[in-house]
Amino acid sequence: MFPDHGPWSPRVDAILHGGDYNPEQWLHEPKVLEEDLRLMRLAGCNAFSVNIFGWAACEPAEGRFDFGWLDRVIEGLHGIGAKIILATPSASKPAWLDAAHPSARRLRRDGRRLDHGGRHNHCPSDPWFRAKTRDVARRLAERYGRHPALVCWHVNNELNGGECHCPHCYEGFRAWLKARYGGLEALNTAWWNRFWSHDYTDWAQVEPRDPENLAQELDWRRYLTHANLEQFRHEAEPLRALSPGIPVTTNLMGPFFGGLDYWKLAEACDIASWDSYPAWARGDDAATAMRAAFCHDATRSLKRGKPWLLMESTPSNVNWADVCKLKEPGQHRSASLQALARGSESVLYFQWRKGQGGYEQHHGAVVDHEGSERTRVFKEVAALGAELPRLKPVLGSGVLAQAALFWDWENRWALELAKGMRNHDRGPELEAEALAYYRALWRRGIAVDLVGLGSSLAGYKLLLAPWLYMVTPAFAQELRAFVRGGGVLVTGVLAGCVDASGLCHRGGRPGLLRDVFGIWAEELDTLDAGVDPGLQALAGAPGLKGAYRVGAYAEVLHLEGAQALARFRRGWMKGKPALTGHRFGQGSAYYLATRPEAPCLEAFLGALAKGLALPQALPTAGRSLPEGVEASLRGKGPERFLFLINHLSRPRSLGLGQVQGLDLLSGKAVKARLSLAPYGAAVLHWREKA
């Protein structure tokens, strides 16, 4: 049953449309701000994030506050009926602050303090900065916390977890380690410090500067998440205390950002939000759409399926890519609808009006330097603004997934830090492999949640774990219970290799899961590009027939109860298992000893999904949707909203089978077949019979 999540904020009863508004750039020209209000109405915008970088305007000199400009901006927006997402301005520090309080500037690993300038570069542990930002947050909450237009707090901006090597951070790190390990002896053991004579004999020696101490580096990354969370709490506490019920968030950068453990950060937020900048119009929009869908799903999963906010997106181009491509006409709509399809309750932009100068002067915005409503981008934004109210019934609905994909920051860090295997492309490899697995389900319109080491697997039938390198005892228990209870688990090379410290399990891979998979993985060979030991499917291999190309790895597996479902075809591993399957309790555990080519992986995972009868947003008897078409189903109670989106610049046509409904966008009843124009979309609405 689809849950009804209700309104995510007490004062919201519409899909939010608008975005970052940085009017402090035009305080010297009040006419611009008046004109903004006129244009905002024309663009159908109803929500703005303000004060993200407004610290110097709010506090021009230390202790001298001036909120007059912000009062006027908020009243102006309220006057046109717009909602306010109010930011604490801690993401960019005024010059007076950096000059008077250098401890707020990060210290680099080499001991040099960062200069004033830029943004997103404060020390996360500095007591003065924590107290100061708490005080600024308190003042904002006192002044605006009960304002009728306020719908959400936006703490800082894109916390980046950047490391600071100052004494406060090191003290914090040591205190965190003491709580985790108790004593130095336990720490030395967990970090394997006897090797290379790295034992610590005094806590003062613990300084995380040595990138070759892998376990230390892993804990240092964990600590940076902890320190950033502490800083976040200093700002969030007064906001929560003074405006009860108003949700607090911080805008994230998506699952491929590796600097912070987003599973932990999301716990501290009331609603998840992220900034989405896919590389549209760069040649393969189907792949771009899939990657964006993965990121949207990740954001939804951070709060276990609850609605989330698309906090930023560009209405046209970014200014930081290698090639800063425009979205093509129509593509802004399809990209925005995609976020809604996957659980967002907003379409918000960076930014409302292009600055005339500064770092982002050439970044896309709703209002161009030209300044009117005559631009293509403005017209497309306004057209979307006129359309979004039709999707109001979608509010509060959710996406229900029975499939999950394992994506975990601690696991990723352990893998990134490990030496060996493919040292040259570990990061891209992690991402590519997760997407390769995800693709099989996305192409079939099967909903997928992401899960991490701390997640419950209850409610899922299929778990894809392309990288299950680190397995804790608790997660091993969760996996056992999952498979034993009927779940299907698919993993690949190096599964179960290390514990929470990154220490290799003794007793053979896949470690704590050896009996679940019924194999022993003895050796892993890393293959040069183009080397293909080949995979020959055997009888009983789900979805597979004949020979396939493989690459990257070949692992030597011994069967300990599992069945070989495919074998290597060439080289010294010829004849050895390349894919195994093992019944464990009511479920099955599959192990891939190599990286198969896309058609092989898709056929295999597609067959598993079909065997489990995983629901497809648009049922196609398990087949893939036409290339570039995305299907996603939201629901609440008996209501269903089927989003069908064509991400390509050529028309597509879809058979709908038994599905029929009212297209909320066109207002027309649709059944049997649906034609989608280039970048076209439909949102079919119907009620399930009880």
Ligand code: GAL
């Ligand atoms: C985001 C950031 C915005 C803006 C935008 C440009 O990462 O939060 O402030 O810089 O990128 O794409």
